[in-house]
Amino acid sequence: MECSLDDVCNRCKKEPCLVVSRKDHFCAACFKKFLCTKQRKQMQDEKFKVKFGNSRAERPRVLLPLSYGSSSLALFDMVISHLEEQCQNERAVQGYVLVVLHVGEDTARMELLRRKYSHVLEKVEVEFVTVDPAVFVRDLAKVAVTEEYAVRRTENSESLSLQELLLQFESRSSRQDFWQQAVQEVVFRSAVAQSCSVVIFGHSMSRLAEETLALTVKGRGSETAHRLTDGNMDYVGGALHVIRPLRDVLASEIKAYVRFCGLQEMVATEASVKHKSAKNKTVNELVREYFETVESEYPEVISTVVKIGTKLDSPQGAAQQCILCHEAIYRDPKTWLEQMSESANKQAQSDVPLCYGCLVDVGVGGGAVWPVRRPSKEEILAEYILDNEI
Amino acid sequence: MCERCEASKAVMRRPKNLQKLCKECFFHVFETEIHLTIEKEKLFYPGEKVAIGASGGKDSTVLASILKTLNERYNYRVHLVLLSIDEGIVGYRDDSLATVKRNQQQYEMPLEIVSYKDLYNWTMDEIVSCSGMKSSCTYCGVLRRQALDRGAMKLGINHVVTGHNADDMAETVLMNLLRGDTARLESSTNITTKSTGSPIKRSKPFKYCYQKEIVLYAHYKKLDYFSTECTYAPEAFRGTARVLMKNLESVRPSCILDIIYSGEHFKLKQRKKRPGPQKPAIQGQETEIRSDGSVSLQNDGNRCEKCGYLSTNKICKACLLLQGLESSRAKLAIAAEAVPKVEEDQLQHRLQHLSF
Structure with a gap:
């Protein structure tokens, strides 16, 4: 990625080159512009365009989940600059309202971010929201998998925190899988609560490749289309438009972008897993590491995996919904596992549907307490306690 | 003890489900x-x-x-x-x-x-x-x-x-x-x-x-x-x-x-078919013209013209690979005059397995 001091940016031919990406030499400004075009391209729909006159009411509310990772911070910067551009014309009104959401407890970092962008935030309409992931915990029940792969649901009277719920799973990988699901669920519920019709995730191309492969490894291959393809998705009776504007940008490019924007101090760095033994890593960490190692020798792998991921469709057929992750089940995992098991007991019936991925995470002969019902739209609107700080 | 028969001594943990089993x-x-x-x-x-x-x-x-x-x-x-x-x-x-x-x-x-x-x-x-x-x-x-x-x-x-x-x-x-x-x-x-x-x-x-x-x-x-x-x-x-x-x-x-x-x-999305110009096909008179300009002689079109093996292309993959090889074999023959091919192969193998 680095280049020598004598190189000049290939785009403006003036500034010194600071980064080499896709075999092209860029200065900081041109590189930022290059990546921003990619974000604008994914958000070129009519509904995001600048509005004039009385069309204020038609402006969509766009939710940007901010984890304080490099990607979501970079996307935040790009979207803010997009809105700033839209407001340059005095008669124009910004095309959409941005709602920045952080699922977590880190309010200090959000304050820091708002101060850093204060000069722009005076001009554009942006809302900031922090939601405690604990709101995810409700309607708990115990779901157990018997040795015969039958799923049993029993009532639960204990009150457990999200942290305690996660600690029920022995492997870090299962814990991470359920944590990710909890956060995503809170994001979508917040979208409903905040009346947002669009959700923009900061997933980079590298992240999408990682997710595609990791979903396959977790037995969730059928969910690839639903989870990773952009477009409309049904959620509690309404439609949410999900977009990943950075799907054409590599993680390494985002890193450079964050550096050029001086956003490094905002990034919440994750604990490095490099020195952990393979046994203590999660499926996602192993897959990420795999892509990082093959990237230099086989640079096309990441885009290839993302491309084939977008070509996947959801399988056909009537599907049941998993009680834990709410994803569709196309083939009963119990019947599938029984066909290759000598000791199968086909008489044992399941009480509730559980998808294959969750069944493996819970473990045969194991059980876990977990929220088993997704609240309705009315419940979300009525019960969600949100720290609104506009 | 074996978890299945509970009679013999278990000798292994089954990799599939970690069950202890006898032989x-x-x-x-x-x-x-x-x-x-x-x-x-x-x-x-x-x-x-x-x-x-x-x-x-x-x-x-x-x-x-x-x-x-x-x-x-x-x-x-x-x-x-x-x-x-x-x-x-x-x-x-x-x-x-x-x-x-x-x-x-x-x-x-x-x-x-x-x-x-x-x-x-x-x-x-x-x-x-x-x-x-x-x-x-x-x-x-x-x-x-x-x-x-x-x-x-x-x-x-x-x-x-x-x-x-x-x-x-x-x-x-x-x-x-x-x-x-x-x-x-x-x-x-x-x-x-x-x-x-x-x-x-x-x-x-x-x-x-x-x-x-x-x-x-x-x-x-x-x-x-x-x-x-x-x-x-x-x-x-x-x-x-x-x-x-x-x-x-x-x-x-x-x-x-x-x-x-x-x-x-895994299921792929249906490809959107572009509505191309539709010409009424006249039965028995159809001739496939390939992208390289050659004309298909067989009507079923899925046989290799060289060896008759199944192939979606004119020539099957095996014949194509062999064709490539044949052309390089000809070049090699001149260089390999001094050492016959078979001997050269054997020599190479012996060299590969040499240890000191």
């Missing part, structure tokens, strides 16, 4: 599970002649042994034949074929050996010396597929079973994703595959069997198999996927089956 129970469970797969998928019909693709390695040796056992136990009434391919790799295939020949005696099955040399007039050793180690697996894979079909056809057999196990299947699913191979993505986890127009079907009774269990079965049954890796290293990129699988298995032991479960669900 006899493991044999029973492993064999029955393969029988279940065969039953469920209706792999055989009574009186069917089935060729076992036998390399002498652990998978195919266990396959031959188990199919013989199950055929007798459950009375499938199938006729089993061993079919081996001699790729012509000195120091590897010649030794493994010796194993197959012993298996032939042990299992009392007829054996047919088809060699690359007879079919294509090339041995793998010659191909590698000509085109290098890097693409060896490409050549070998394409040629072997055809050789197996041709061998089966020669024996009047329409069904070839191979020893591909769950680990192989999972690796293929990952490789298809990593290579973006849409043509193979949907069908790579099928237990039985058959090309359109081909009389020969292939199936993989070990689709759900862990490689580790196959090794354990061979070990406890004291089966006679050949365990040396091919002289030509596997393709480097596949190697990276293998390492990833190993690491994944250590954090998620079920990942092999999980990947197969995912693979069975």
Whole structure:
């Protein structure tokens, strides 16, 4: 990625080159512009365009989940600059309202971010929201998998925190899988609560490749289309438009972008897993590491995996919904596992549907307490306690 | 104690579910599970002649042994034949074929050996010396597929079973994703595959069997198999996927089956068809004009014009690869005048195996 001091940016031919990406030499400004075009391209729909006159009411509310990772911070910067551009014309009104959401407890970092962008935030309409992931915990029940792969649901009277719920799973990988699901669920519920019709995730191309492969490894291959393809998705009776504007940008490019924007101090760095033994890593960490190692020798792998991921469709057929992750089940995992098991007991019936991925995470002969019902739209609107700080 | 019979001493933890089992129970469970797969998928019909693709390695040796056992136990009434391919790799295939020949005696099955040399007039050793180690697996894979079909056809057999196990299947699913191979993505986890127009079907009774269990079965049954890796290293990129699988298995032991479960669900989006200009087709007068300007002479259009083997293109992949080889062989012949080709190959092999 680095280049020598004598190189000049290939785009403006003036500034010194600071980064080499896709075999092209860029200065900081041109590189930022290059990546921003990619974000604008994914958000070129009519509904995001600048509005004039009385069309204020038609402006969509766009939710940007901010984890304080490099990607979501970079996307935040790009979207803010997009809105700033839209407001340059005095008669124009910004095309959409941005709602920045952080699922977590880190309010200090959000304050820091708002101060850093204060000069722009005076001009554009942006809302900031922090939601405690604990709101995810409700309607708990115990779901157990018997040795015969039958799923049993029993009532639960204990009150457990999200942290305690996660600690029920022995492997870090299962814990991470359920944590990710909890956060995503809170994001979508917040979208409903905040009346947002669009959700923009900061997933980079590298992240999408990682997710595609990791979903396959977790037995969730059928969910690839639903989870990773952009477009409309049904959620509690309404439609949410999900977009990943950075799907054409590599993680390494985002890193450079964050550096050029001086956003490094905002990034919440994750604990490095490099020195952990393979046994203590999660499926996602192993897959990420795999892509990082093959990237230099086989640079096309990441885009290839993302491309084939977008070509996947959801399988056909009537599907049941998993009680834990709410994803569709196309083939009963119990019947599938029984066909290759000598000791199968086909008489044992399941009480509730559980998808294959969750069944493996819970473990045969194991059980876990977990929220088993997704609240309705009315419940979300009525019960969600949100720290609104506009 | 064995968790199943609770009578004998457990000797192993079953890799699939970590159940503690005695030797006899493991044999029973492993064999029955393969029988279940065969039953469920209706792999055989009574009186069917089935060729076992036998390399002498652990998978195919266990396959031959188990199919013989199950055929007798459950009375499938199938006729089993061993079919081996001699790729012509000195120091590897010649030794493994010796194993197959012993298996032939042990299992009392007829054996047919088809060699690359007879079919294509090339041995793998010659191909590698000509085109290098890097693409060896490409050549070998394409040629072997055809050789197996041709061998089966020669024996009047329409069904070839191979020893591909769950680990192989999972690796293929990952490789298809990593290579973006849409043509193979949907069908790579099928237990039985058959090309359109081909009389020969292939199936993989070990689709759900862990490689580790196959090794354990061979070990406890004291089966006679050949365990040396091919002289030509596997393709480097596949190697990276293998390492990833190993690491994944250590954090998620079920990942092999999980990947197969995912693979069975992969479905590609329907391609949007562009409405092109539609001309009324006049029957019997249709002539296909290919992109290179040549005209197809055959109406079904799916046969290789050179060898008659199934092919979507004018010339099948095997003929195409061989054509490329032939052109480079001609060049080599001038340089190799001093040392005859065969001697050169042998010399090269000896050099490879030299140790100090």
